[in-house]
Amino acid sequence: MDLLDARLDQRYVLQDLLGEGGSAKVYRAHDERLGRDVAVKILHDHVHPADRTRFEREIRTLARLAHPGVVSILDLGTFEGRTFFSMPLLSGGPLSTLGPLEDTPESAEVFLDAATLIAQALHHLHDRGLVHRDLTPNNILLDAHRTPRVMDFGLVSSGMSEHTLHLTRSGVTLGTPQYMAPEQARGVNVGPHSDLYALGAVLYRVACGSPPFVGDNDQSVLYQHVYELPDDPRLHNPAVPDEIARLILTLLAKKPEARPESGLRLARQLQRARDLLRRAHSSGQYRGGRARGGEHLGGPLSPGALQEAWAVPLGGEVTWPAAVTGSGPLVTVGTRQGQLAVVNVSGDLHATYTARDEVTAPATFHEGTLVYGAWDGTLRRVRVQDSHELWRHQTRAEITGTPTPWGGRYLVTSRDGHLHSVDGDSGELAWAYRTGGPIAASPVVWGSNVFIADEDGWLHALDATTGTPVFKTQLGTVHATPALAPRGRGEAVLIVPTWNGEVHALHLQVRQGRAHLAADEPLLWTYDVEGEVWASPATAEGLVVIAAWDGQVRALRVLDGEEVWTHRASGRVTASPVISDGHVFLATEDGELSALTLTRGQVRWRALHPTGVQATPLVSDGALYVAFMDGTLRAYREATGQPLTT
Incomplete structure (x- = not known):
């Protein structure tokens, strides 16, 4: 059903289709009540019960979170029996638009500032017992000032549910293979450390222009995440500063205990890298x-x-x-x-x-x-x-x-x-x-x-x-x-x-x-x-x-x-x-x-x-x-x- 120009809740006029997933569509909409443009995510007409559950989980999760690095929910409603919610319109594109890194201090600083805020947002999420499980460049959008917002919390969990375990045993992988931690690919021991690995893969994609592993199919990519070491980012983009390359490779460690212990710890390491880079570029x-x-x-x-x-x-x-x-x-x-x-x-x-x-x-x-x-x-x-x-x-x-x-x-x-x-x-x-x-x-x-x-x-x-x-x-x-x-x-x-x-x-x-x-x-x-x-x-x-x-x-x-x-x-x-x-x-x-x-x-x-x-x-x-x-x-x-x- 085409919803363009539809008026939801006597308030939101849908204008452009911004994106579409298996369970929902996202539109640019004009909020007539407050005179501003927003994004509206609305459930499809007919969806699998599991997709409806994930959509509702996303709404509940966003309602619980309050952090500048997480997209906020503005309003909730229904239209012709379909649930929708509105959120701020993020016009800066996906996080990947910050890369590949260029050989200027400004490029590295923007990259590190964005990564720091995302790490802090993940700590906010993990501190509340939640795991995102699907962190990708397209799930981290930038606003007009290039500030990132983590979104798409449909796969968030407070642990591995029976449904997730069933899907994993059945060969269905929840998440995006290019950014999936080894333990998540194997279906065991998924936790905050898995999100940090995914962030490492995302930052690799931003810094170099391609993810750490590519393959002919999902199973090939997952195999590499589990068993193979990624190339040094500097091999694909020599403009990646040494400090950033080392941090990315630490995040992509196969063993969870070898990664930073928390998003907060990672944020501090990123801030330190920023200070070191500024000094190196400035006086060294x-x-x-x-x-x-x-x-x-x-x-x-x-x-x-x-x-x-x-x-x-x-x-x-x-x-x-x-x-x-x-x-x-x-x-x-x-x-x-x-x-x-x-x-x-x-x-x-x-x-x-x-x-x-x-x-x-x-x-x-x-x-x-x-x-x-x-x-x-x-x-x-x-x-x-x-x-x-x-x-x-x-x-x-x-x-x-x-x-x-x-x-x-x-x-x-x-x-x-x-x-x-x-x-x-x-x-x-x-x-x-x-x-x-x-x-x-x-x-x-x-x-x-x-x-x-x-x-x-x-x-x-x-x-x-x-x-x-x-x-x-x-x-x-x-x-x-x-x-x-x-x-x-x-x-x-x-x-x-x-x-x-x-x-x-x-x-x-x-x-x-x-x-x-x-x-x-x-x-x-x-x-x-x-x-x-x-x-x-x-x-x-x-x-x-x-x-x-x-x-x-x-x-x-x-x-x-x-x-x-x-x-x-x-x-x-x-x-x-x-x-x-x-x-x-x-x-x-x-x-x-x-x-x-x-x-x-x-x-x-x-x-x-x-x-x-x-x-x-x-x-x-x-x-x-x-x-x-x-x-x-x-x-x-x-x-x-x-x-x-x-």
């Missing part, structure tokens, strides 16, 4: 992560109160394109005298790693190690805990770009125009790609692509896993590293500053798992700063900050290139600006340090030092770390007294 990698956006987390609450906390000699000059990077209690920067100094945030020297030539490319903290390159072409990976060198890889030219983790490898550029992909475990070369000109900029990774700009004027986009060319476009000589600003799901803007002062904004879109130039509008805008550009742009909150070598600093809108504000620094700018918590931090070659408001460019703090700066500073845990050209690393922290302004 050059320019705040692989997208090189230049945004660091944990800036000082009151930049106007910054004062020098300590100064440490590094044993050599620090010059462009060096940068201070950090992880946890350590910060590091390289020198022209062939040393990489690692300093504790308290100001004590932790270790000094040597090289045969200049260490000016920014180092990378990754999984308890430091990866750094030298001017003689040697790439090293050193364990931070005991300074043990794990391996070294020799290239044929000076290493100019920061080592960039991707899919178990490190992507690194060299002066002779090569991009090298080096195995993270062995240091052996996986592949190499050569551009037509020298490279000074570091790689940018997004949408499974790596972008490199050479000094002959070409921007190259490659498959980050294989090194296969995707596209290239000629823009102009580039010395500074481009920056990427996410624009929305599957879209981003790549800001490419050329040496002669033209700044180009390229519109990128993900198609078939790879980033391409948008077909309709590949170049969003071009802005001429009328001066050389050596500093990389920084982007946050819809703005991009460009610092020209002559000291002119501009904030432009990412979407259209319109100028928002300008600022004149006291000297030449080679060090890249850094954005943190609504402020832009600048350092110049004549020793001026300053903090400006991001939205208006107002000076909140300014200090002068007799020695200049060419290395990009680091903002982390409330402190500003600056490496001066004379080889001194200084830390600035908020003072408890009056703000210091000079």
Whole structure:
């Protein structure tokens, strides 16, 4: 029976069919009484008694639950003898629309925020003695703000009923095979741990784009759940962060006791992973992560109160394109005298790693190690805990770009125009790609692509896993590293500053798992700063900050290139600006340090030092770390007294 345009309970006008199952249909409906759109789920005309029981069980369950991660029941009624209930209209689609994960902090954060809320919702369910038993991406819908809601509680139970046991023994499986725990597939010991396994399978599907097991039929899939180990998610999508991959595989453990003990425990682990990822993207990698956006987390609450906390000699000059990077209690920067100094945030020297030539490319903290390159072409990976060198890889030219983790490898550029992909475990070369000109900029990774700009004027986009060319476009000589600003799901803007002062904004879109130039509008805008550009742009909150070598600093809108504000620094700018918590931090070659408001460019703090700066500073845990050209690393922290302004 077609119910479109039907009016239920003198209130709900059914508009569009949103979905249909074995026992019920779901419609978009307009609530005339409250003037809003809702979803209405109504039982079919003729259903099996078991389906009617499940429908009624869903209504009773929803009435008992009150959690922001669970869809709520708004109203209950009947229409021509058929039971229906209304619930909020969730317009964001299934949870799977959050994936596959892209190589940006934002993508991982949205994923982890959603997973955390779902874990908390499952804990709410389990704490009341209930088990969902049919968690799938289509049973977790997103609202307009991408907040997930668990729904479809037709199979919920407080234990294995006699009816369920009968169906299992008869070879009928209740649930969805692609997301079913091993014990549920076998029909024994189903409990909260089974929902956590299902959530692991769901998160695997979101992160990678496919479930952990696929097969020709349901029995093949169930067999794999019971007896076979899933592939590491990073094999299917190298953009999956290590912390997320490990959590997913823990959820997919065959033995229930090897999974997190509760949804609440899982939620805490997810929150911890989020914090670790934010820190890793913010300070452990050059320019705040692989997208090189230049945004660091944990800036000082009151930049106007910054004062020098300590100064440490590094044993050599620090010059462009060096940068201070950090992880946890350590910060590091390289020198022209062939040393990489690692300093504790308290100001004590932790270790000094040597090289045969200049260490000016920014180092990378990754999984308890430091990866750094030298001017003689040697790439090293050193364990931070005991300074043990794990391996070294020799290239044929000076290493100019920061080592960039991707899919178990490190992507690194060299002066002779090569991009090298080096195995993270062995240091052996996986592949190499050569551009037509020298490279000074570091790689940018997004949408499974790596972008490199050479000094002959070409921007190259490659498959980050294989090194296969995707596209290239000629823009102009580039010395500074481009920056990427996410624009929305599957879209981003790549800001490419050329040496002669033209700044180009390229519109990128993900198609078939790879980033391409948008077909309709590949170049969003071009802005001429009328001066050389050596500093990389920084982007946050819809703005991009460009610092020209002559000291002119501009904030432009990412979407259209319109100028928002300008600022004149006291000297030449080679060090890249850094954005943190609504402020832009600048350092110049004549020793001026300053903090400006991001939205208006107002000076909140300014200090002068007799020695200049060419290395990009680091903002982390409330402190500003600056490496001066004379080889001194200084830390600035908020003072408890009056703000210091000079």
